[in-house]
Amino acid sequence: MPSISVLRAAPTTVTLSGETLRLVPYVYRDFQPVSPPDGRAMIAVLHVQATGGSAFPTGVRVESAWVVFGQEGWTASVEKGAGVQPGSPVGEWVIRNGPKWGPGVNVDVIVVLRTSTGSTSLLRAPDQLIQRTD
Numbered sequence: 001m002p003s004i005s006v007l008r009a010a011p012t013t014v015t016l017s018g019e020t021l022r023l024v025p026y027v028y029r030d031f032q033p034v035s036p037p038d039g040r041a042m043i044a045v046l047h048v049q050a051t052g053g054s055a056f057p058t059g060v061r062v063e064s065a066w067v068v069f070g071q072e073g074w075t076a077s078v079e080k081g082a083g084v085q086p087g088s089p090v091g092e093w094v095i096r097n098g099p100k101w102g103p104g105v106n107v108d109v110i111v112v113l114r115t116s117t118g119s120t121s122l123l124r125a126p127d128q129l130i131q132r133t134d
Contacts, residue, residue, distance in 0.1 A: 011123065024125065028103070059115055061113070066109075080094075104130065105129075
């Protein structure tokens with residue numbers, strides 16, 4: 001994992017294949033009645049959006065992800081989620097089994113985007129509230 005300071009310095013937009021992209025995560029913990037008394041581990045749905053509404057760039061994917069809370073960091077395993085639908089401005093990936101931080105606290109979510117040519121870029125969504133589902 002890169003250092004916390006490197007992750008927190010990542011940009012909030014990047015331009016890849018001529019499209020400006022931003023990360024819009026939905027971070028939550030599940031406390032529904034079937035959950036353990038202290039809730040389930042953190043999950044985040046990672047939406048990477050082309051800001052101009054154009055189609056998401058072909059060949060770009062989320063390769064890795066981290067969530068930072070204070071001076072703690074969690075390295076996540078990235079799952080495809082819905083992926084990228086043809087013509088859609090949004091790609092979707094998921095991370096699961098995170099720490100039991102929050103809910104009600106803010107975290108930074110950082111991803112590595114990889115292009116089909118192999119270049120990589122960090123992308124950050126700062127101050128994301130960990131939601132609670134009941």
